[in-house]
Amino acid sequence: MGDYTNMSGYYDLIMTSGYYDYPKIVNELISNADFHQVLEIGCGTGLILEELASRKKDVEITGFDLTEAMLLIAKNRLDKFPQVQLAHQNVTALSLDKQFDLAFSYGGVWYFVMDGVNEPFLVSHIYDEKANEEGLARVSEHVRTSGHLLLGVQGPHKDYQSPITNGYIYSQTIKPIAHGFTKHYFLHANDEKLMEQCIDYRTYTFSEALELLAEFGFTHQPSSAALPQFLSFVKS
Ligand SMILES: C[S@@+](CC[C@H](N)C(=O)[O-])C[C@H]1O[C@@H](n2cnc3c(N)ncnc32)[C@H](O)[C@@H]1O
Numbered sequence: 001m002g003d004y005t006n007m008s009g010y011y012d013l014i015m016t017s018g019y020y021d022y023p024k025i026v027n028e029l030i031s032n033a034d035f036h037q038v039l040e041i042g043c044g045t046g047l048i049l050e051e052l053a054s055r056k057k058d059v060e061i062t063g064f065d066l067t068e069a070m071l072l073i074a075k076n077r078l079d080k081f082p083q084v085q086l087a088h089q090n091v092t093a094l095s096l097d098k099q100f101d102l103a104f105s106y107g108g109v110w111y112f113v114m115d116g117v118n119e120p121f122l123v124s125h126i127y128d129e130k131a132n133e134e135g136l137a138r139v140s141e142h143v144r145t146s147g148h149l150l151l152g153v154q155g156p157h158k159d160y161q162s163p164i165t166n167g168y169i170y171s172q173t174i175k176p177i178a179h180g181f182t183k184h185y186f187l188h189a190n191d192e193k194l195m196e197q198c199i200d201y202r203t204y205t206f207s208e209a210l211e212l213l214a215e216f217g218f219t220h221q222p223s224s225a226a227l228p229q230f231l232s233f234v235k236s
Pocket of ligand 1: 065
């Protein structure tokens, strides 16, 4: 279920080599909704939260993640921000003594894939259908009425290989499976394999995703942007 232990030691290197554009993500997060208590679902090593905390001093920020090794890096990174709290939790059993006016996931547990041509689809780090429902139920419990859930948008997944810093080569392969796809991540230095990680992702068509999210009180608020960083849902 989305365990990033193998990748944790190399995650920052891969992501900050152009995989994600963190300032751009936070620009859109800030412009999308007015919030005082924010929750990141699957905060990983805290790269988004660092950008957010350095720009929003007056907001209470909470992040949680399933993978302890990722969260340890986040703890070191975010130690200097008193407004940030972190928790080691699986979203399927999320229990924080608090409600939020904004919850978001960017590449975390759930995200949308969109290319501007085909219909967007939802990707989940959780393969099991029931567990997805449990996770969304837990998130819904933590979002106030009229609060927002923002789910990140990524470009289409494909096989590729790309040099990053230090002469390292990052590569990924995608294989379809019954209800989604398996993604294999690799990092090599010359011929030596430094890291390998494999995750099964579940996918939902756009209409299945809207229906699933609506079951837990989240209604889509369409955006006028052609390729937004997030799709926005409001909690009823
Ligand atoms: C691609 S990383 C994204 C991290 C961060 N949002 C970022 O943008 O750098 C996905 C994260 O989701 C976490 N994750 C996957 N399944 C999870 C679950 N069931 N509950 C909590 N976190 C989960 C993983 O441990 C990993 O740290």
